[in-house]
Amino acid sequence: MENKSYHILPLTETQIPSAGALLTEAFFADPLTVSLFPDTRERTRMFTWYYTATIRGLAPFQGIYATAGSVKGVAVWDPPGTKEEAPEWTERADAGAYRRFLKVIDYLTSLRQSTVSGPFWYLSWIGVASTHQRKGLGSALLAPVLLQADQAGLSCHLETFEQKNLLFYQRHGFEIVFAQIEPESNVPFWTMKREPRELTYVLGAG
Secondary structure: OOOOOOOEEEOOHHHHHHHHHHHHHHOOOOHHHHHHOOOHHHHHHHHHHHHHHHHHHHHHHOOEEEEOOOOOEEEEEEOOOOOOOOOOOOOOOOHHHHHHHHHHHHHHHHHHHHHOOOOEEEEEEEEEOHHHOOOOHHHHHHHHHHHHHHHHOOEEEEEEOOHHHHHHHHHOOOEEEEEEEEOOOOEEEEEEEEOOOOOOOOOOOO
16 A cells, blocks of 8 residues: 555535535445446436535534545544434436435434444444545545544444454454345345543653
8 A cells, every 4th residue: 555645624615516425436336335326327427426425414413524626535524412314316217226315325324323332433434535545545435534533432333344454453453343245135234433642642752
């Protein structure tokens, strides 16, 4: 892996469309999205709208981080006490598929609420442009919230439908809570949790 320094900042209003497009690219081959939206054109159209609209709704809560300037990567978190609201799909095309998608979200939300107590950070999505993968950007995007969680003594949670992602999250302290089959899509997924780490402060002389 190439080690590269990235400047990570809270997402700005002008970056929202680019962030939505990047997440569409990053999750285009995700097993869940492929299962629910097999038509590639409709998948692109629906998720470009969905990610952009959802990010716009979450942006005021300061839980979204991206690279400064051009969006090469973005991490979307629900801060403690916030609730992600799915935007309403008003077009008739793929309305059924979108309703199935919302059922998946409701199932995962209910499962999370039944297994997590107290305030926590929830990682909705993290995406890195294909030209910047395996260069340390994913780790850089996670770092701001992981530090905040450690400072506040809060846990972090996520679900992934990609088994290949498990090792990346495990390197950052996440552990598998359980693996299940999502009933609406019949796609396997993994729930992961990261307990807060104790911060070690080094005091310098003078």
